[in-house]
Amino acid sequence: MLVEAGTKEMDDDDWSSVTLSSRWGQDPKVISHCQTYRDGDPVVTRQKAPPYWVRNYPRDPPEVALRLQGVGSYPEHGTEEVGYLAVGNALQTDAVMTEETMDEQWTWIDFNRAFGESPVTLASIQTYNGSDAATVRFDKWGPYGVTARIDEPYGTSSPLRHSNEEAVGCVALERGAITDTDGADIGFAGTGSIRLPEQGSNYIEIDTSHLENPVAFAQVLTDNGGQSCHTRLDWDGGRSKVKVAIEEWGGWKCDDHHTREVIGYVVLEAGTHQLDDGMLVHVDTLETDRSWAEATYPEAVADSPVREDPPIITRCQTKQGGDPVVTRQSRTLGVNDHSFFVRLQEEDERYSTGDQEPFHGVERIGYLVAGSPLRLDAGRAANRVDHTRTSSAPISPTPTISHSSVANWIPTTSTRSSTRSTTVPPPTPRLRLSPLRFHMRI
DSSP, rough: EEEEEEEEOOOOOSSSEEEEEEEEESSOOEEEOOOOOOSSSSSEEEEEOOOTHHHHTSOOOOEEEEEEEEEEEOOOOOOOOOOOEEOOOOOOEEEOOOTTBSSSSSSEEESOOOOOOOOEEEEOOOOOSSOOOOOOEEEEEEETTTEEEEEEETTSSSSOOSSOOOOOOEEOOEEEEEEEOOOOOOEEEEEEEEEEEEOOSSSSEETTTTTTSEEEEEEEOOOOSSSOOOEEEOOOOOEEEEEEEEEEOOTOOOSSSSEEEEEEEEESSSSSBBBSEEEEEEEEEESSSSOOOOEEEOOOHHHSSSSSOOEEEEEOOOSSSSSSOOOEEEEEEEETTTTTEEEEOOOHHHHTTTTBOOOOOOEEEEEEEEEEEEEOOOOOOOSOOOOSSSOOOOOOOOOOOOOOHHHSSSBBOSSSOOTOOOOOOOOOTTOOOOOOOOOOOO
């Protein structure tokens, strides 16, 4: 939760605008009260959002207009100090899950919140309704959402039809350092560009030496080249550097030439983290080949008041085999609500002959689960409140947080460098948040 407070000198002559300096993930809720008693006449504070708040937000900082208002037979009032408190969620990440309606046609996917600039956006197919090799391809990519479709290996300007509709999950992050609620640096997000062939090198090299156990994810953010393509990762020796490259399928029209594309990448420390804006994420790896392998994540990450299933992003981390490969995943094979299955997938139809199946060696797969936020909430009653007793809507969605649920995902010992504290304070059993309801009248 993001909180900002301040004061401003004003009288009852007119509205006075206050600019909020912090970055917000949504319009913050604002409370104001008179702080002084310089004029003995009764007075209250009034507030409103400027009419351009929605139109320009978040490119411009949010503002709130405040004023003093005399009461009853005391319409005029002298100068007083007015205090204001803005409460909301910080802008850093977003996670979106579509219905099972995605196919080869371009479809706009809205973010839940607007970003100040186009965020680094990752996407994975969440279902396995069609067995043909496929990935998610972006076209229009901006601060409010992305245009995406299911992309099969032979799709060019006339995309190959994906026979069954799929669900797609997206995770969007602001570019720059990624921090947790303690302010610890747990990763970063950025963008670059690649074309094939590229003079010098055909990849983006990213330094990850400041992280202990990094896991990387990358996405082609544009659709400038006609050939189907995806990203491929390769760690240089240990975990100090990762290379991000464009990989075209080995089949039709693959000529090792590709127009320059914008690549987005995210690197996160393995483990379960509560990000600075409140979102819970779990990052881990496993090894498999074309066989389904089960991946699990903490129950607290799975419990989401906003969506039934948290979006999951998977990417192959290694390059043990030279053939192009992507990851596919399925929740329907999972044995509980906090697991899923994942495997490698090649161009099956191209390389399959009769009973023979294509072969791909074991690779390491990284996965990112974007779960529910453990955060306080700020709500607002209906637009009309008068002198009658009014019951507010519950402040929701807010998960119930108990000692056991928090303990399920907070590690007792940190895996970070010894220069930081190695012990996480035990969670208090007194912390329990549930939907609130209260009454008000004027």
